[in-house]
Amino acid sequence: MLDLAWIRENPDAVREGAEKKGIPFDVDELLRLDEERRQLIRVQEQAKAEQNALGKQVATLSGDSKQQALGRLKQLKAKVQEHTEGLRPLKERIEELMLACPNPPADEVPVGPDESANKLLREVGEKPTYDFEPKDHVALMTGLGMLDIERAGKLAGSRSYVLKGDGVFLEQAILRMAMDLIHERGYTLTSVPVIVKEWALRGTAYFPGAEVQTYRIANPTAEDEDSWLVGTSEVSVTALHSGEILDEAELPIKYAGLSPCFRREAGTYGKDTRGIYRVHQFNKVEQVIVDVGDVEKSRANHEEILDNAETMMQKLELPYRVVICSTGDMGRGARCKYDIEAWMPGRDAYGETHSATRFHEYQARRLNLRYRDSDGKVRFCHTLNNTVIASTRAMIALLEVHQQAGGSVRIPEALKPYMGGRETLSV
């Protein structure tokens, strides 16, 4: 969410930002309603002020003058009520528009309609070559007794999987390695709720918009208090301090969240159907930074969380590239987004493994997440997040890249300690 006062002063910046992102947004409607609203508020508050002043006198009056005052108060009450009712639809629509209003992209973001306009920043590592016919992760994992997709389908439907044996150890090893790395870099590990209230999803800017992608858990006693399964611990971790006024000395807050992630993957029928690339449930270590409202600091933090993820990839000896997402591929809330894509031989293509986003105040305003600066002024925080490692996609890249003739897989040096010192995965 943006600052309405800022929008009033910079309608063109908002308009241009929405256009660049390809998100239809009517700034003029918002400004018109805002003007109307403020007009009404003025009138309403006048009546309210008279009501309050006269109301205070009522207690001291008696007889005729009291009756007279009460009569006038009834009138005022009706008037205030009328204005309040006139205000309600205005406020609702303004709120709706404010939640939908996209964050204008940063200057360095390439303008384009979709991911085809993403700009390559760098490629790191060598794509592997094989003197044998390489297998994809499904063949590898099945061969190694690590995966059962068929029975998972019976049990839970499509886009489900069962990890077995070394598959479980490998997943845990990768996650643990990520936890150790991010902990060494000064982040506080958290294990957070994955079942959350709707406001947390609205606050992190997933809602409105991602409702169909999100699993809903009904609350039979209160329909508007349903809970939802998060698609990433970013939601829970970022919302953790919502409503608080933090001390500037506490910032930056650096968290890492370990959690399962749930995604309905509605509207992706027929897309990425093979294997465990696109699934309803996986595990992830996510990094979140909450810091002061300073653009340069946000930029530095963005580089930091990107570097954390790149280090993880390098330790796993995975070739990858970093792209800066174009305006059409970054979503409504982001100011700027970098993706890391790992080379996946089974796809003969890069596949997204990390998404590093900086939001400036966009999430913080929705979450009412603030801090008191050194001048004692209350300001909104800046938030950022990035994956450290996501279990399934990391395993795909790792197994496919490090496979050897015969279907065994070499375990990269840095991961060995987490796999009991083993050199390879083999039958």
Added chain:
RNA sequence: GGAGAGGUGGCCGAGUGGUCGAAGGCGCGCGCUUGGAAAGCGCGUACUCGGGAGACCGGGUCGCAGGUUCGAAUCCUGUCCUCUCCGCCA
């Protein structure tokens, strides 16, 4: 699952339907005091919206949403959350 208690400022904690944005305390800030500090004393310490260049003026906020009333922190309803006891149980 059953029974009960409670949600008030950064924290603790008062609060009779009407000068309550809220006593008192802690904490914090400034000042006095002191050789310096502690103690003591004095003063100041929520957020937000609208108007205004500003001093300031006005509205709102006592978990949240409604309701009663001229007027609600206070009464009523719903809901969320916390705590206690009983039951059940990984």
